[in-house]
Amino acid sequence: MPNRAKASRAVSSISVAGHACAPDLRSFTFSIAVCATLIGLPAAARAQSSVQLYGELDTGVAYTSNVGGHSLYRLTTGTIDGSYWGLQGTEDLGGGARAIFRLERGLSVATGEGLNDHPLYVGIGTDTLGTITFGRQYDSIHDYFQTFTLTGNTGGTAFAHVLDNDNANNSFLAANSVKYTSANYGGFSFGGLYAFSNEAGAFSDNRAYSVGANYSAGSFNAGAAYLHNNGRGNTTGGAYDSLTLPGSGNTIFNANVQQQNTFGVGVSYALGEFTLGGAFSRAINSGVTDADTGDLMPSLALNNYEINGIYKLTPAIQLSGMYVYTNGGGAHWHEGALQVDYLLSKRTDVYLESIYQRASSGAPAVINTNDPSSGRNQLMLGTGIRHRF
Numbered sequence: 001m002p003n004r005a006k007a008s009r010a011v012s013s014i015s016v017a018g019h020a021c022a023p024d025l026r027s028f029t030f031s032i033a034v035c036a037t038l039i040g041l042p043a044a045a046r047a048q049s050s051v052q053l054y055g056e057l058d059t060g061v062a063y064t065s066n067v068g069g070h071s072l073y074r075l076t077t078g079t080i081d082g083s084y085w086g087l088q089g090t091e092d093l094g095g096g097a098r099a100i101f102r103l104e105r106g107l108s109v110a111t112g113e114g115l116n117d118h119p120l121y122v123g124i125g126t127d128t129l130g131t132i133t134f135g136r137q138y139d140s141i142h143d144y145f146q147t148f149t150l151t152g153n154t155g156g157t158a159f160a161h162v163l164d165n166d167n168a169n170n171s172f173l174a175a176n177s178v179k180y181t182s183a184n185y186g187g188f189s190f191g192g193l194y195a196f197s198n199e200a201g202a203f204s205d206n207r208a209y210s211v212g213a214n215y216s217a218g219s220f221n222a223g224a225a226y227l228h229n230n231g232r233g234n235t236t237g238g239a240y241d242s243l244t245l246p247g248s249g250n251t252i253f254n255a256n257v258q259q260q261n262t263f264g265v266g267v268s269y270a271l272g273e274f275t276l277g278g279a280f281s282r283a284i285n286s287g288v289t290d291a292d293t294g295d296l297m298p299s300l301a302l303n304n305y306e307i308n309g310i311y312k313l314t315p316a317i318q319l320s321g322m323y324v325y326t327n328g329g330g331a332h333w334h335e336g337a338l339q340v341d342y343l344l345s346k347r348t349d350v351y352l353e354s355i356y357q358r359a360s361s362g363a364p365a366v367i368n369t370n371d372p373s374s375g376r377n378q379l380m381l382g383t384g385i386r387h388r389f
Contacts, residue, residue, distance in 0.1 A: 048092040055085035059109040060351075060384020064367070069374035077110040079369065079382050080156030080351060084118050096126045100133070119173060130182040130191075136175045139193050141167045141264055143181070144212030145225040148266020148279040150308040150322040151368075155339055158355050158380060160368035161304040162326045162333050163244050163252065166262050166281035167227065169368065172240045174208055187216045195239035197231070205231040206238025219270040227262040233291055234258075242291040245300055246329065250364040250372055255297060258287025273312040280305055302328035316343045331363035347388045355380045 058081045064072040077083055086104035093099055101122040106115030119138060125131025146152030149168045151159040160169035177195040190213040197207040212225030233242030233256035243260070247253045266279035286299040308322035320339040326332065339353040356379045359365040364372035367380045 051089035056388045057083045057109050058386040062382035064370050065379040066373040067371050075110045077108045079384050082106050083109050099124050133179050136173050137177045137179050139174050139227050140210035140212030140225040141227050144214045144223040145264035148277050154320045158369050159337050165283045165302045174239050189214050197238045199235050206235045208239035222267045224265040229260040232257040232260050254291040255288045256291050257285045260285050275310045277308045300329045332360045334358045350385050352383045
């Protein structure tokens with residue numbers, strides 16, 4: 001299953017005009033303005049632009065109780081966050097406007113494989129009118145719903161709902177997309193995205209659009225999002241690739257979906273060092289065909305009900321847990337997970353986590369990042385280390 005990634009903003013060194021410049025290791029911040037000062041560029045250039053190099057490496061080991069009937073021991077990559085590196089920057093255009101860009105590339109620490117599972121975009125915006133961007137981007141499920149789930153917060157990749165059916169773990173980014181993100185108006189923000197099919201004579205075939213909103217007031221936070229896609233997976237150059245869905249028996253399959261509608265709503269409330277969260281999502285897939293064989297499959301609607309909690313035990317130790325109930329297609333799944341995260345420094349942490357899933361009779365148990373179990377149950381125990389740069 002694809003790995004989720006959350007952007008880190010720690011910064012490494014970069015060179016300008018042949019001069020190597022290193023970051024301030026006390027603050028982990030860097031801008032072209034620093035290098036400009038060192039190599040004698042004009043003051044106007046120093047004030048207008050900045051570029052950051054950043055990234056994250058996440059790897060460890062894990063045990064899974066049942067993968068196709070066998071125990072699995074493996075070196076993992078991206079158990080919480082997908083490993084990646086990135087560049088982002090801004091340019092002051094005057095009058096309160098600025099140009100922005102972001103280029104990220106995922107990778108497997110275990111194998112060295114490059115992964116196309118991160119955003120790339122360029123755009124323009126202001127603090128009062130919001131920002132418009134163009135490229136391969138996260139949709140509104142990510143922007144306004146994801147953080148109320150534990151997979152979209154501290155839990156990470158393995159905590160995703162069954163097969164990440166609501167995309168709360170960022171399994172798919174929207175290609176060919178135009179996105180608007182509003183400014184924050186007294187705690188309220190909103191946005192939307194449209195992804196083109198890029199197909200002549202088939203404007204709506206594998207196109208997508210999404211909208212969402214968030215409201216925050218003190219300790220209370222709430223958000224909602226909607227994602228629609230036509231002809232998902234029908235083309236190779238449209239908004240999304242084919243979708244992974246549970247099939248009959250203990251199997252999963254890749255599907256093209258003629259119409260997909262996903263809704264998500266979530267709330268959270270902070271009580272001192274403890275944050276309680278709840279989320280509900282529904283993913284409706286109709287006109288489903290097997291992407292490999294072309295066979296018509298039953299339509300499938302999946303509902304996810306989640307409650308989660310995050311407790312900061314000490315400044316260095318954080319505890320997280322969740323319970324999720326998923327049902328649909330005549331089947332259901334129970335999933336519970338716990339995680340302990342320990343900060344060794346501001347940039348490096350180690351973690352230990354446990355995820356258990358039990359499916360109804362005849363349904364596949366499949367914890368995200370694993371292949372299906374041969375039976376109703378699957379347990380994953382994992383530990384790892386993350387380093388941000």
